[in-house]
Each structure stands twice: as structure tokens, then as C-alpha cells.
Amino acid sequence: MPGKTKVLERKPLSLAERTYLPQIATGLKTTLSNLFEKKVTREYPEQPPPIPDGYRGVPTLVKDPNGREKCVSCQLCEFVCPPKAIRISPGELDETGETAHVEKGPEEFEINMLRCIYCGLCQEVCPEEAIWLQNVYSLSGYTREEFVNNKEKLYEMGGTLPDSHFKWDKKKSAENEGNPHH
Amino acid sequence: MSENGNGKKELVEIFVDGQPVKVLPGINAIEAAKVAGKEIPHYCYHPKLSVVGNCRMCLMEMGTPMRDRETGEPILEEDGSQKIGWIPKPVIGCSTNVSPGMHIKTESDLVKDCREGVMEFLLVNHPLDCPICDQAGECSLQEYAMDYGRGYSRYEERKNVKPKRTRLGPRVTLDDERCVLCSRCIRFGQEIADQDVLGFVDRGSFSTLTCHPNKELDHNYSLNTVDICPVGALTSTDFRFKMRVWFLKESPSICTESSIGANTTVWSREGTIHRITPRRNDAVNDTWMTDSGRELFNQVAADTRLTSFQIGGNSADATASIEEATGLLSKGKTAVVASCHQSVEEQFITRKIADHLNSSVYIARHLGKGDGLLLSEDRTPNTRGALLNGLTDNLPTEDLSSLAEKIDSEKVDTLLVCREDLTRVGLSEAQLEKVKLVLLDTQTSATASHADVQLPALTVFEKNGTFVNLNFRLQKFSQAVPGPAGLLPDTLILSKILSTLTGESFPDSPATIWKSLSQSNSNFKGIDFSSIPTDGIQLEKSAFDHIDFPEKQSLKYSPAAITG
Numbered sequence: 001m002p003g004k005t006k007v008l009e010r011k012p013l014s015l016a017e018r019t020y021l022p023q024i025a026t027g028l029k030t031t032l033s034n035l036f037e038k039k040v041t042r043e044y045p046e047q048p049p050p051i052p053d054g055y056r057g058v059p060t061l062v063k064d065p066n067g068r069e070k071c072v073s074c075q076l077c078e079f080v081c082p083p084k085a086i087r088i089s090p091g092e093l094d095e096t097g098e099t100a101h102v103e104k105g106p107e108e109f110e111i112n113m114l115r116c117i118y119c120g121l122c123q124e125v126c127p128e129e130a131i132w133l134q135n136v137y138s139l140s141g142y143t144r145e146e147f148v149n150n151k152e153k154l155y156e157m158g159g160t161l162p163d164s165h166f167k168w169d170k171k172k173s174a175e176n177e178g179n180p181h182h
Numbered sequence: 183m184s185e186n187g188n189g190k191k192e193l194v195e196i197f198v199d200g201q202p203v204k205v206l207p208g209i210n211a212i213e214a215a216k217v218a219g220k221e222i223p224h225y226c227y228h229p230k231l232s233v234v235g236n237c238r239m240c241l242m243e244m245g246t247p248m249r250d251r252e253t254g255e256p257i258l259e260e261d262g263s264q265k266i267g268w269i270p271k272p273v274i275g276c277s278t279n280v281s282p283g284m285h286i287k288t289e290s291d292l293v294k295d296c297r298e299g300v301m302e303f304l305l306v307n308h309p310l311d312c313p314i315c316d317q318a319g320e321c322s323l324q325e326y327a328m329d330y331g332r333g334y335s336r337y338e339e340r341k342n343v344k345p346k347r348t349r350l351g352p353r354v355t356l357d358d359e360r361c362v363l364c365s366r367c368i369r370f371g372q373e374i375a376d377q378d379v380l381g382f383v384d385r386g387s388f389s390t391l392t393c394h395p396n397k398e399l400d401h402n403y404s405l406n407t408v409d410i411c412p413v414g415a416l417t418s419t420d421f422r423f424k425m426r427v428w429f430l431k432e433s434p435s436i437c438t439e440s441s442i443g444a445n446t447t448v449w450s451r452e453g454t455i456h457r458i459t460p461r462r463n464d465a466v467n468d469t470w471m472t473d474s475g476r477e478l479f480n481q482v483a484a485d486t487r488l489t490s491f492q493i494g495g496n497s498a499d500a501t502a503s504i505e506e507a508t509g510l511l512s513k514g515k516t517a518v519v520a521s522c523h524q525s526v527e528e529q530f531i532t533r534k535i536a537d538h539l540n541s542s543v544y545i546a547r548h549l550g551k552g553d554g555l556l557l558s559e560d561r562t563p564n565t566r567g568a569l570l571n572g573l574t575d576n577l578p579t580e581d582l583s584s585l586a587e588k589i590d591s592e593k594v595d596t597l598l599v600c601r602e603d604l605t606r607v608g609l610s611e612a613q614l615e616k617v618k619l620v621l622l623d624t625q626t627s628a629t630a631s632h633a634d635v636q637l638p639a640l641t642v643f644e645k646n647g648t649f650v651n652l653n654f655r656l657q658k659f660s661q662a663v664p665g666p667a668g669l670l671p672d673t674l675i676l677s678k679i680l681s682t683l684t685g686e687s688f689p690d691s692p693a694t695i696w697k698s699l700s701q702s703n704s705n706f707k708g709i710d711f712s713s714i715p716t717d718g719i720q721l722e723k724s725a726f727d728h729i730d731f732p733e734k735q736s737l738k739y740s741p742a743a744i745t746g
Contacts, residue, residue: 074313075426092423095347103346104314104423127313167310175343 051135056120058136059111060158061151062129068099068168069155070130073106077122077131085115086122101172109151113139132161197285211275211286212240220288223297223326225304225412226364227276230468231373237304237364239326240275241296243268243287272296297330305335307342307387309359317414319427323362342387350380351399353419353473354408361391361415367407374470374555375403391415402553405473409459421457430456433662434716436649438523438642439475440550441560441733443651445717446471448479448643448662455479455643455663463717466655466738472557482641482663486626489666492636500670507598507620507635508682514596514618516541517585520573521601522548522562524672525647526656527695529564529571530703531676531688532600536573538683544585546607547578552734558652559732563642566650569726570705577729581608589613596620598679600672601639603627622675639672640665646692647673648714652731652739654723656706658714 016022042049051057063069073090091107093099122131134157141147149157193204198218205214210233212222225237245268248257257265266285272292287293305327312318344358368380368391379397382389393399399407408416430449435458437444444467449457458479460471481487491503498506518536520529520543536543545568552559568574586609588594596618597604605611605628614632621633624641644665648658665671677690689695696711705721727742734741 072314073423074318075429076313079426079428090423090425101346102314171309174340 045138051137055135055137056118056133058113058139058149058157059116059118059120059122059131059133059154060149061109061154062132062158062161063155064163064166065160066169067160068102069105070128070163071106071109071126072102072104072128072130073109074104074127076125076127080121080125082119082121083115083117085112085117086110087112099168101175102168106151109154111149111154113147113149114144128167129161129163129165132158134158194280194282196280196283199287199289200285205280208279211242211244211278211280214280215242215275215286215288222275222288223322223330224276225322225362226366228366228369228410228469230470231366231369231410233277234365234369235274235277237300237362238274239297239300239304241272241300242275242278242293243290244273244278245269245285246281247283294330297326298332301327301331302336304362305331306337307359308362309341311357311360311414314423315357315360315414316417316422316427317360317411321414322412344388344390348392349419350393350416351404354399354404355417355419355422356391357415357417358390360413362413363389363391364412366410366412367391367416370403370407370410371399371401374406375401377401380407402472402474402557403470403555405476406460406470409469418457425451425456431662433643433660434461434658435642435662436563436651436657436659437471437475437478438563438649439472439478439561440552440556440558441563441565441652442467442556442558442736442739443563443649443655443657444471444475444556445657446475450643450663453663455482461716465653465717465720466651466657467556468737470556470737472553474557479643481625482643484625487666488624488626488630488636488638489669490636490638491668492633494634500668500675503635503637504675504678505682507637508679510596510618510620510634511535511539511598511679512683515594516596516598517588517594518543519582519585519597519599519602519604520545520568522560522565522568522578523601524564524567525642525645525649525659525692526564526567526571526706527647527692527699528600528672528676529567529573530695530699531673531680532598533571533573534688535598535676535680535683538680543573544582545574545578546582546602547580547732549732552736554735555737558736558739559734560652563651564649565731566652566654566723566726567648569729570650570654570721571703577731583608585609586613589617592616599623599629599633600676602629604629622672637675638666638669639675640669644669645671645673648692648711650721651718652733652736654721654726655718656709656714656721657718658711658716 061071073088075088078086078088087110088106089108091105093102093105120133123133191206194207195202195204196214198215198220201218203218205217212224212227215222222240222242224240226234227240245266248265248267250257259265346357346359348356350356371380372378379394379399380391383392384390405418408418429451433448435446435448437446445461445463447459447461448455458476460467460469462469490497491500492498493503493506516539518532518541520532548561549559550561598620600622604614611628619633620635621630622637622639623630624639630636642659643662646661648656650656673692673695674690677688681688689698693711700706700709733739
């Protein structure tokens with residue numbers, strides 16, 4: 001369509017433009033100004049990022065402040081786990097031990113981190129508040145077996161968390177002093 | 183109860199929440215409401231035990247049509263409809279029997295209030311044990327607390343403390359805190375098991391279930407108390423803390439302990455059986471089964487299990503073993519030892535193999551002491567199947583001495599043995615040495631060590647099939663778990679042997695075998711494997727009236743001599 005096409009006139013470059021010097025100076029200015037600004041990157045993995053509250057990292061087992069393992073192997077987490085990453089072998093606790101009144105605990109507890117999708121349902125469903133998703137988010141290993149966290153490893157990563165209920169301690173004190181039977 | 187001319191009970195019309203429904207006369211309101219599709223929650227009521235009415239959970243409103251006391255004329259409302267005389271207070275459903283025209287309300291505000299009240303009292307001293315309680319998932323208290331409970335607790339005092347792990351007997355452990363004092367277990371001991379050792383001691387909220395001093399709950403039906411316990415108070419010592427029930431797959435099966443053929447449910451997870459419980463069948467076992475029958479699943483993973491095909495003691499592959507077996511059978515002077523542990527289908531093919539080889543069939547019987555309830559004298563599940571299949575004309579023999587004689591006189595030099603240890607039924611190891619032996623069995627035995635060809639078989643939990651119980655009831659069992667790797671169903675092995683012998687193909691799965699079976703055997707005429715209901719089919723038994731069966735009186739069986 002003649003008449004509708006506008007032909008722009010291409011001006012010849014000026015001397016300054018042909019030397020590229022002003023452009024180089026402008027670029028260097030940007031570079032130099034960034035040298036003195038706050039860094040927006042960090043030296044990962046030496047500098048780990050701050051983890052916000054409620055972050056869902058690796059699921060772990062925790063003990064209560066008295067060192068009692070909180071998990072009673074009710075297997076609700078195993079049931080709710082969408083990718084079926086959890087596997088528990090339930091067992092009876094030693095009848096003479098300190099925690100005999102709890103009766104039940106996990107003989108083995110395995111979480112397969114290759115399956116885990118960090119959804120946090122296990123923590124949500126746990127009636128004993130024994131399983132918590134912690135800050136650790138980066139796992140590495142050479143074999144598949146390394147990614148199956150067993151009970152020992154889960155407690156090692158989980159450590160101890162404060163407890164506001166002490167449900168089983170109350171139970172024990174009731175057994176010792178409460179509502180005598182005869 | 184009224185009966186019409188046909189001897190059939192006439193139905194009674196009652197009204198459940200205004201809905202007319204016809205029910206059998208004499209049943210109680212809980213059962214009647216069930217017919218109408220309404221649930222009346224209950225703990226102490228059990229359909230097979232006497233009614234005591236002590237849990238008060240089944241409270242409901244009840245009314246009957248009003249009649250004039252003098253004339254007997256119905257009293258009508260102003261609009262002409264029948265006036266209902268409602269009882270001003272709630273009544274319990276379990277001990278209220280239906281009467282014509284009776285009205286019950288199961289959903290009124292009063293009823294809901296009652297249930298909330300009862301639930302609140304039951305939960306007052308109930309421990310917060312659900313995470314560690316084996317009953318969780320199949321607990322009436324849990325279910326009713328969700329459906330009929332208040333949803334929160336107003337109780338602030340300290341809960342009562344009761345013994346947590348009382349050993350009641352070798353197989354039952356009691357957690358008294360969880361008990362809701364329904365007394366089902368006590369009544370079971372008194373009315374069914376005839377061992378009255380349980381009872382309540384102390385009063386009020388301290389009431390405690392205990393065993394009589396110096397006695398134990400040790401009868402062979404003790405685990406039924408665990409089944410009927412509506413809460414987690416009575417627990418199976420074997421199953422305790424093993425697995426949560428919501429992981430378990432239920433498969434309908436038949437107990438192989440004796441010819442009673444108790445209907446069972448096999449509970450398994452990922453190929454491992456965790457427990458066996460009775461399945462209700464009012465024609466066979468009601469809702470009970472023996473403790474000993476529940477232990478039979480241990481044979482699945484037993485160390486003595488045969489797990490490989492072997493030729494001459496060396497492992498071989500299945501096809502080669504079956505070919506070798508067929509070769510031996512077709513060459514020699516063969517006798518067939520069948521078993522009453524085989525399913526109907528397996529017996530059918532065994533019969534065909536024997537017919538083709540023109541060999542005689544031997545079956546040994548296995549008797550034990552019966553208990554008059556659900557353990558019969560005949561300790562095999564399928565003697566009647568052997569009769570119906572024509573494997574034998576009369577009862578299995580006490581021992582196989584006639585076979586032993588034939589081996590000694592060299593009239594028999596090859597044996598096909600199915601599910602039998604010959605050394606226990608009258609044959610010596612020396613005699614087994616003399617013959618070529620093809621063995622199809624599940625467990626190692628002295629016979630297995632002499633087998634020239636060993637064909638490993640599957641247990642009842644690993645295959646499908648049918649048994650015929652002592653009342654000639656055809657009952658189906660289903661596969662609960664997969665068999666050990668590499669093993670084939672018995673029907674497939676036998677069918678391959680038969681088809682190799684005859685050169686014609688033969689069906690190899692229960693469903694296809696039944697097509698042939700129902701056509702060729704008039705005893706099973708018109709029966710299709712897939713349409714056998716879960717509670718079985720009663721077969722015609724008059725043809726076998728002349729046989730003097732070893733079973734004595736039991737829960738659902740009377741010997742012919744007594745019935746006349």
C-alpha cells in the first residue's frame with residue numbers, strides 16, 4: 001500500500017558514537033555503582049538462606065523435653081501420607097520401663113525422602129505432635145538407601161521440642177495418685 | 183408369633199420414624215429399624231446373645247395404637263387417623279419387641295438428647311487412648327461419639343484409673359479403662375462358650391471387668407470376646423499393637439480346621455496375613471469361630487512350607503516338573519491318594535486324572551475330638567466334597583493299609599499324592615521307597631522327602647475355590663494373599679497334568695472348572711462359580727443319608743440318627 005509506508009531517514013553516526021567511548025563510560029558507571037550497593041545474591045551453600053516460620057522441610061521425629069519419644073506408632077501419618085513415603089513397624093514398649101504406661105511405640109520408623117513431597121500432612125495429622133517438618137531442605141547422597149531415614153536418623157534430626165500438654169506425664173501421675181480404685 | 187398355613191411367619195407392619203415397614207414378628211426394635219435402614223446405636227445388644235439392656239445407648243421413643251379399654255375400638259385423632267399412645271419416657275430398643283402398628287422414633291430431639299447423655303457418661307472416664315488402641319477404626323465408641331456424641335467434653339475432674347494390661351487368658355489381654363461395661367463377653371462365656379469366668383466387681387464408675395480368681399479365660403472360643411467387645415477393652419494378645427485395622431484388606435474365606443467350615447474374614451496387608459475373624463453366617467457359625475482356627479494362617483509363612491518344584495530332590499522349573507510327573511504317572515501302575523483338604527475343583531480334576539489312568543483312589547480320614555460347638559470330629563474341610571465328586575463312595579478310611587498291601591504286592595508302583603502325609607496314615611517309609619512318588623502338598627513331611635517329583639501347593643489363603651461343609655453347604659473362599667513366588671494354583675497343576683495325559687486342554691481356574699463341573703456332575707447342576715453367594719448354597723444331601731458320618735451334634739449340625 002503506497003503512501004502508508006513511512007521511510008525513516010537513517011542519520012549517519014556522530015563522531016562520539018563512532019568511538020563507542022560514551023557508551024562504555026555509561027556501562028562502567030552502572031557496574032561501578034553496583035559495586036557499592038548491597039549484594040542481591042548469596043554464597044550458597046556456604047551462606048544458607050533464612051528460613052521463614054512454618055517452612056516445610058525434612059520431616060523428623062521429636063522427643064519431649066524429658067527425652068521421651070513422643071511417637072506411639074498410631075500409623076496415622078503412614079495412612080495419610082499421599083506418596084506413601086512413611087513406613088512404621090509398631091511395637092509394644094517394655095513393660096518395666098520408664099514409659100511403660102505409654103504401652104506402644106515404633107520399633108522402626110522409616111521415611112523415604114525420595115518419595116516425600118514435603119506436604120506436611122504427617123505433622124498435621126499426628127495426634128501426639130511427634131512428627132515435625134524442620135528447616136533442613138537440602139538432602140544429598142549417593143545411593144537410594146541413604147535417602148531412607150530410619151528411626152535413629154529421624155530422632156537425630158528432630159531433637160527435642162517444647163511440649164505444652166505432657167499428656168502421658170499427666171496420665172502417669174493419675175495412675176500414681178489419682179482416683180484410687182479401692 | 184403368628185404363622186400362616188405354609189408355616190411361614192407373617193410379617194408385622196410397624197412404623198419407623200413414620201415410615202411403614204414390614205418385619206418379622208418377635209424381633210426387637212434395633213433389628214426392625216435396621217430393616218427400615220435406620221441405625222439405633224447400641225453397645226450391649228448382640229444379635230446372638232441374650233438381651234440385658236445395660237448400656238442404654240439404644241434409647242428411643244415408642245408408641246402403640248390407642249384402643250378403647252372397654253370396647254377395644256381404635257381411638258382416632260380428630261382427622262380420623264389412628265391415635266398413637268406415645269410412652270412419655272424413652273425406652274430401650276434392644277428389649278422392645280415389635281408389635282403390629284407400633285411406632286418408633288429414632289431421630290427425635292428427645293432421642294438425640296438421650297444419646298448425647300449416654301455418650302457423655304461413657305466418655306467421662308474413657309482414656310484418650312485412641313492413638314494406641316487396637317480397636318481404633320472399628321470401635322463403636324469412636325463411631326458413635328462422632329455420630330451421636332456432643333463433640334466436646336464438659337468433664338474437668340481427673341479420670342478414673344483402672345488396670346491397663348490384665349492377662350485374662352493365654353490369648354486375651356484386658357484394658358479395663360476402655361471397658362464400657364456392656365457385659366457381652368460375660369454373656370458369651372455363659373451362653374455360648376459354657377465357661378463362666380468373667381464378671382464385674384466394684385460399683386459405680388469403679389466397676390471393673392475381671393476374671394474369677396485362680397481361673398483363666400482359656401476356652402477355645404476366647405477370642406470371640408475380643409470380636410464382640412464394642413470397644414478396645416478386650417484385645418487379642420497375638421494381634422495387640424501389630425497393625426492398625428484400616429490398613430488391612432478383608433477377604434472372605436472358609437476355616438479349614440474342621441468340616442464345620444466356619445465363614446471367616448482374612449485380614450491382610452501387602453501379602454501378610456495379620457488376623458482371621460469370623461464372618462456371620464447364621465446357617466453355619468453364627469458370628470463365632472474357634473481360637474485354634476484363627477491360628478491356621480501361620481502355615482502360610484511356616485518354615486516347613488514347600489516353596490519349590492523339585493525333581494528327585496533337585497529344584498526344577500514348573501513345566502519340567504509337571505511333565506516329569508505326568509511321565510511317571512502314565513508309565514506306571516498308578517494309584518491316586520486324594521484328600522479332603524482339596525477344594526471341590528481340585529477333587530474334580532483329581533477324579534478325572536484317576537479315571538484317565540484307570541487307577542483307584544484312596545482317601546484317609548482325619549478325626550479329632552469335637553467340642554459340640556464349632557469344632558467337629560472330622561478335621562478336614564471337604565469330606566462332603568469328595569463324596570459329591572465321586573472320589574469315594576463311602577467315608578474316607580481310617581488308614582491306607584489297603585494301599586500299603588498293594589504296594590507290598592507290587593500291584594502299585596506309582597503314586598500321585600495330594601495334600602497327605604502318607605507316613606501318618608499307615609504307610610511306612612520303606613513302602614514309599616518302593617514306589618515312584620508324585621507329591622502335591624504345602625508342607626514338608628516324611629512323604630515329601632521321598633517324593634520323586636515335588637509339586638508345591640498353595641494354602642487356602644492363596645487361592646480361590648469351594649468347600650462343602652458338614653451340612654452339605656457349598657461355600658466359596660477367596661484368595662487373600664499372593665502365594666510364594668513361582669508357585670502355581672493346585673487347580674492349574676492338576677489341570678496341566680490331566681491335559682498332558684489326555685492330550686486335550688482342560689480348564690484350569692475355578693470359574694472355568696465349574697462350567698465343566700456343573701454340567702458333568704448332577705450334584706452341582708446349575709451352579710455357576712461366580713454366582714455362589716458369600717453365605718454359600720445348600721446342596722441336596724438325601725443321597726448320602728445312608729452314610730454314618732463321624733460328626734456328633736454341634737452348633738448347626740445334628741447327626742442323622744438324632745434327627746431321624
